[in-house]
Amino acid sequence: MAQTEEYSAPVKLGLIGAGLAFKRLHLPALTALKGYFRITAVCDIAPETLSESTRLAADLNKANFGEESEIRTYSGYRELLQDNEVEAVLISLPIHLNAEVMQDAALAGKHLICEKPLASNLAQGRKLAPVLESLAATKGLAIEIAENYHYRPELAIARRWAFEEKLLGEVVIITAQNFVRMDTSQGYAATAWRIDNQYRGGILMDGGIHYIAMLRRLAGEVEQVHAFARHMHKTATSSPDTISINLRFRSGTLGNMIYTGASPNLLPPRDQPDCIIYGTQGQIQLSKKNDARLLLQAFDAWQPTGFKEAQYWAAETSSYYEEFLNFYEAIRFGKPVLASPTECLHDLELMCAALDSAEERAVKLL
Ligand SMILES: NC(=O)c1ccc[n+]([C@@H]2O[C@H](COP(=O)([O-])OP(=O)(O)OC[C@H]3O[C@@H](n4cnc5c(N)ncnc54)[C@H](O)[C@@H]3O)[C@@H](O)[C@H]2O)c1
Structure with missing residues (x-):
């Protein structure tokens, strides 16, 4: 596929849950992947985490793109999912909350990368994986579980x-x-x-x-x-x-x-x-x-x-760099996702x- 401007453009990324995994693991990988992702929105229910991670996201955008950028903040993830300036979401919530938010994000038509494990238990994972795979296929979405060991x-x-x-x-x-x-x-x-x-x-x-x-x-x-x-x-x-x-x-x-x-x-x-x-x-x-x-x-x-x-x-x-690179290439070039919901269902x-x-x-x- 020819590399058009749209294909090489940064992915507009919204964060849902921006605690330790974002600060310690995702941020260094997004920094190393200079210019592949621009953070446009952040959601966290903890006000201090929301402001700290939004500041870190702004610093990342500045380092990558050399200019100040607007980042919208939300305390409810459903509002973030309505934001047209968000193409894709990075979900890093407590494990028991990830499944429902993944499904809502896919239903809202957002590409998504969500922290592992796929679900809180096997019954939930077995219901969720086919739903996510089907939404990925019908809506043309990249859906990846951030199981970095696969990477x-x-x-x-x-x-x-x-x-x-x-x-x-x-x-x-x-x-x-x-x-x-x-x-x-x-x-x-x-x-x-x-x-x-x-x-x-x-x-x-x-x-x-x-x-x-x-x-x-x-x-x-x-x-x-x-x-x-x-x-x-x-x-x-x-x-x-x-x-x-x-x-x-x-x-x-x-x-x-x-x-x-x-x-x-x-x-x-x-x-x-x-x-x-x-x-x-x-x-x-x-x-x-x-x-x-x-x-x-x-x-x-x-x-x-x-x-x-x-x-x-x-x-x-790093494995984190590789997982975000796969996510970017899946969104922009339609590359297959390595840690797909089905793959991570087998781990579960x-x-x-x-x-x-x-x-x-x-x-x-x-
Ligand atoms: N791949 C890895 O190596 C790795 C390492 C650590 C954590 N993780 C995964 O990352 C995820 C998050 O873990 P963590 O250590 O960052 O936890 P954390 O508690 O530091 O971060 C979770 C964040 O979600 C926020 N939150 C909680 N409920 C919310 C809601 N309803 N709406 C919006 N925000 C909400 C919390 O305020 C918190 O800031 C988990 O799935 C965990 O398994 C992966």
Whole structure:
């Protein structure tokens, strides 16, 4: 398609919920994507957050476009959805509110990118995903779930090395682990809606779902899941906060995932990769700390170190940058959305199967 002025024009973006995720995660990505998005409206029910984030949005517009711009502010999202100066919305509300607002935004004809998970529970997700897909098709909308782990740039490379080029021989098992600092005195863990969570799974759904997305993106669909869970940090959430999940992928590869928010002091060993793919002839270590990077090591038992060769790869962009780039290209060029509602419904299904397994003490088939 020819690149007309309209096609390369910035997308006029409205924010619905402009708290920590916007300030810490989205703002740096929108800054790096210089000129792709212009924020035209902000909605938040907290007056202080509304004014602070509107100021940050104005600074972003000034940096990107070199001029002052008008940003309309709203305390009710339905009014923002009526604003003709808003083409697309970025929804970052407490998890239990995202689903309804997504549907209303799509019905109002706005392209939308909404924070993960897709929904508060499986029943809601199963109803919502087809509605969003159908609105996307009939109204020509880009609808994306901001599950940034689907966009970790190193995952596509690791998947290619391991499963297409078979640089590790046969993949045997993939392990993933993450330890979150559940410090309820500040930051994410201090938000009231996380402590009194009105969605299934607490921190496991909020943060653990990223690792589910990562494992699916690396190794495909899962056919069996078995999990054990514990609830350790009673003041941080009313749900289990620690889970150990065993997986069998349809390909035969096995998987194991550990995720915990049990304590602010429970930390992994320094520089430990958050995922390792083990094959019969080598391994790939994935790390997301500092810069996203991969280390591939091919085994050779006859070498003194046990490793024959190493190959490094480091990402130049962040997963947040990539998710907004996909959103822009979906709106302006009709590119497919990677983290579609259907894709993220599969993440939700797997997370819920793991939670069911832990509750019912049973192996679940998918
Ligand atoms: N992808 C990631 O790495 C990541 C990290 C953190 C959070 N998130 C996601 O981002 C979303 C928001 O999380 P957060 O940490 O920014 O929470 P937050 O509490 O900091 O922000 C939510 C904002 O929504 C506002 N709000 C609440 N109800 C509203 C309403 N009815 N209308 C308008 N505004 C309303 C609140 O005032 C608050 O400012 C969640 O879905 C969460 O899962 C994603």
